[in-house]
Amino acid sequence: MLGHNRKCPECGSADIVSDFNKGTSVCASCGLVLDTQIDLGPEWRAYNSSELQERSRTGSPITPLKAEMGLRTQIGNIRKDITGRTLPFTSQTKYRRLSRIDNRTRKSEIRNLRFALKELKRIKSQLELPADVAEMGAMIYRKALKKNLIRGRSIDGMIAASLYLACRKKKLPQTLKDIASVSNISSKELGRCIRIILQKLDLKISPSDYSALVHRLGISLRVTMKARRQAVKILNIARSKGATVGKNPMSLAAASLYISTIQTGERRTQQEIATVAKITPVTIRNRFKELVKILDAESKRTGNDSLRTLLI
Template identity: 40%
Template sequence: MSEDRLSIKKEKENEKTASGEIKVAERCPECGSTNIIRSYDRGELTCMDCGLVIDEKIIDQGPEWRAFTPEEKEKRGRVGPPISTTSVEGVSPTVIQWPGRDATGHKLSPQKAFEVSRWRRWQIRSRIQTSQDRNIQQAANHLERIAFRLNLPQNVKEEALKIYRAAVKAGLVRGRSIESVMAASIYAACRILKVPRTLDEIADYTKAGRKDVARCYRLLLRHVKLNIPIADPVDFVPRIVSALGLSGVLQRKALEIIQQARKAGLTAGKDPAGLAAAAIYIASLQTGERKTQKEIARAAQVTEVTVRNRYKELIRKLKIPITS
């Protein structure tokens, strides 16, 4: 019997597939039965009719978790890089770091540092083949930096990179700053997903400045099919209130003021962040949680002049009584 088991093992070794998996024997070599059970608990392949252990010490190479849908399988799997659209398609995110120290922390000699630097250049060239790939990789670096500073969620980053890819395809990046087009793409993504960030906030983290970013944003609107919803001042209120540490009562009051302004037709064509800031300022006066126009303007990333102008307009046209 031991010889039969050994011959079966050899036969099965010859039945390995291209992926390295072993095909299960269809019949028992002892009785010819096909009633064969594989037990991963014991690591055995056993004939249930005659009791012959056909194979033993079988290794379960599958995952330890169970999944019943493709979504669960993708979510629970831990092999391979994270699935993300914020990296260049087909490009590995692993790179050789700038030469300085070895794996043990010791400083590299000048000659060794030069060699590592050369390896790094060649690796980057082999990873990113085309100029378009290099362009998108550089844009992705700007995206990660700006998104980190603004604490933007993953869905905004993915949408921004999708918009930037469309801009590259439309030829909008040629002759323009990659950083500016990326910043404009981030602003468009925030507008689409209703994440309250102003153009000024995003432009503050670029070298190009607001004017250049605004110009690129207008180009995106003209040449890329974007479904940009109208910015709502309501979306800005919670973030400003939270930044100032104000109460929920004040927040509800500010939202009521914005609703009144909308019914009166005062929101059209107005900066939503400035309108939200003015409503919060009025609510702070009414509830006694007083904040200066300067403090609110800073939290809303708008100017004091904007807050003051919107404040005067709201109290005049809505006839809001303000006690000094």
């Protein structure tokens, strides 16, 4: 049943939207479906396993990945009320007008969504993103569309931005560059779109998850788990000192891995790391210098020598 003043367990937003047509409550912020008041199971019985196999669903599933969510509702041109009596003329006019407005807005919206979701699916398959991320991206885009953020901007850019934000929500280590490289827009433009959505939609996006980036880089560089853990540890210290604000998370992950691989004796060159991280060695050097400073101060303060980087 519908409670009041609920909060989304995923993102804490109180912006819960109930859709009585579909019988669901959805978090307007992150797209999490909170409950379902209708029975989504089949309305028939399976008498043997082959029937279960071939008839395990009636109708298409409800999904934000389809332009009309897999369902369709529409205000028709109503002339009679539910008991069959003809409505007064003024009501008929009203419904005719509603129907027309409904049709118009619906048409442009659906057309936009068809286009957008096609692009979304293309990026999804190219980057091999999981379905739940794609669905969340679609929800974010729908929200942006409702708020009229799309008009006058490129659909491709806004879709890519929605997907990027969904990845951030789901803590997937995708960078802005990754998305931009498979989309036909530049990182610059993608950044602009992301900013627009972030500003206008009030999404609760946690700061980038360093550990996911570190592991992703670490795997590409074939370094041990030990080095990766050490890198994460370094970043946590840096963050506690406020040294990570405003820095590209990827460059921080790269620099901390550079340090940790030296400490564990599996050194990689700055160039090697820079290539995998798709940044420049100069940036690694800059972050590297800052991190070393912090780590030395920290080891002096705690007397913990394992952080020392003087051996370099």
